[in-house]
Amino acid sequence: MTDQADAVREIRINPIVPSESVLVSTARGMRPRKEEAPAPRDTRKHVDRCPFCTGNEQLTPPTVASWPDDGDWQVRVVENLYPVLGDDSVSSNLVFGLQQAIDGYGRHEVIIDHPEHGIAIHDMSEAHLYTLVGMYRDRIRALYEADERIQYVLVFKNFGPAAGASIPHTPSQVIAMPVVPENVYNEVIHSRKYFEKNRQCIFCSLIDEALTFEATIYDRESGAVRRQFSVGQYVVERGRHFVAIKPFASRYEWEIHILPLRHCSDFLGISDEEREDLARVLKRAMSRLDAVIGGAQYNFFLHSVPHNNEFSNCHDSYHWHLEICPRTSIPTGFELGSGLFVSTISPEEAAEQLRAVELE
Ligand SMILES: [Zn+2]
Ligand SMILES: [Zn+2]
Ligand SMILES: [Zn+2]
Numbered sequence: 001m002t003d004q005a006d007a008v009r010e011i012r013i014n015p016i017v018p019s020e021s022v023l024v025s026t027a028r029g030m031r032p033r034k035e036e037a038p039a040p041r042d043t044r045k046h047v048d049r050c051p052f053c054t055g056n057e058q059l060t061p062p063t064v065a066s067w068p069d070d071g072d073w074q075v076r077v078v079e080n081l082y083p084v085l086g087d088d089s090v091s092s093n094l095v096f097g098l099q100q101a102i103d104g105y106g107r108h109e110v111i112i113d114h115p116e117h118g119i120a121i122h123d124m125s126e127a128h129l130y131t132l133v134g135m136y137r138d139r140i141r142a143l144y145e146a147d148e149r150i151q152y153v154l155v156f157k158n159f160g161p162a163a164g165a166s167i168p169h170t171p172s173q174v175i176a177m178p179v180v181p182e183n184v185y186n187e188v189i190h191s192r193k194y195f196e197k198n199r200q201c202i203f204c205s206l207i208d209e210a211l212t213f214e215a216t217i218y219d220r221e222s223g224a225v226r227r228q229f230s231v232g233q234y235v236v237e238r239g240r241h242f243v244a245i246k247p248f249a250s251r252y253e254w255e256i257h258i259l260p261l262r263h264c265s266d267f268l269g270i271s272d273e274e275r276e277d278l279a280r281v282l283k284r285a286m287s288r289l290d291a292v293i294g295g296a297q298y299n300f301f302l303h304s305v306p307h308n309n310e311f312s313n314c315h316d317s318y319h320w321h322l323e324i325c326p327r328t329s330i331p332t333g334f335e336l337g338s339g340l341f342v343s344t345i346s347p348e349e350a351a352e353q354l355r356a357v358e359l360e
Pocket of ligand 1: 046047050051052053116117118169
């Protein structure tokens with residue numbers, strides 16, 4: 001798609017967490033990655049032996065929460081049968097030499113997004129996604145309140161085998177953790193530093209920039225146009241309360257971030273009106289991804305300020321968001337060894353393709 005002549009080859013620094021960077025190299029030949037084969041989607045509505053399908057509730061641990069409370073459920077939460085973190089261990093953190101271990105206490109729940117077996121997020125109705133987002137909010141709140149040792153509650157979804165989903169009826173998951181995950185910690189701390197210097201939330205600044213920024217970089221000698229950044233170049237979808245952006249330094253080729261336009265550090269602060277708009281923007285962003293990369297396999301996760309006094313001064317500086325990371329290739333030794341993500345399509349080109357999709 002890109003000519004060798006105007007190929008991009010540059011290292012882009014993540015403006016929020018500068019230690020994270022990505023090598024954007026669109027030149028042919030720079031393909032250190034192996035393409036991930038698109039996974040055929042299981043589109044069956046009901047599967048007899050599937051523990052997450054309606055009518056098979058006895059195959060899962062008991063219901064923790066559901067919506068609606070009685071009658072046919074639309075969203076249902078159960079304990080994870082194979083939790084990565086459990087509630088039962090008492091706190092006795094280990095330190096020996098340089099090695100440190102923190103007890104794996106916590107909770108691991110499964111949110112069955114939809115009673116229908118093979119349905120993808122973009123096929124769900126906006127009303128359903130509104131309910132699902134509400135369930136995310138309710139479970140995060142409940143898990144924080146249930147145990148004061150909990151440092152972070154992570155909501156995420158894996159879709160497709162390349163994204164680690166083990167069942168075609170893919171649920172969302174909630175993990176209440178005894179530590180603040182490093183990704184969140186880095187974002188919170190770096191955005192706090194930015195705020196101390198600039199008295200501004202860096203996420204708000206990035207949104208403003210994405211919505212209004214325009215720049216032309218000229219060649220100093222010839223005066224020819226070297227690069228042009230235009231208005232809305234990174235905006236994939238815009239709602240009344242949310243915007244979906246293709247990050248300038250995207251780690252994954254088709255990565256999209258969804259952020260509230262209103263500054264808010266904590267996802268739990270979402271209003272019902274905002275939740276409606278998030279459902280719409282999420283559905284449209286996922287539809288665009290599906291149209292462009294077909295059978296998208298992805299992870300998405302929510303980043304929100306941790307409920308811990310240590311971060312009580314980060315409400316002005318942090319801005320919650322949803323990160324969607326489609327998995328289209330397998331990281332290679334170069335990426336794992338260098339910590340440098342490689343993107344073989346430029347974020348500008350990817351955003352353009354995503355925006356070009358016609359939705360009704
Ligand atoms: Zn099922
Ligand atoms: Zn902000
Ligand atoms: Zn984040």
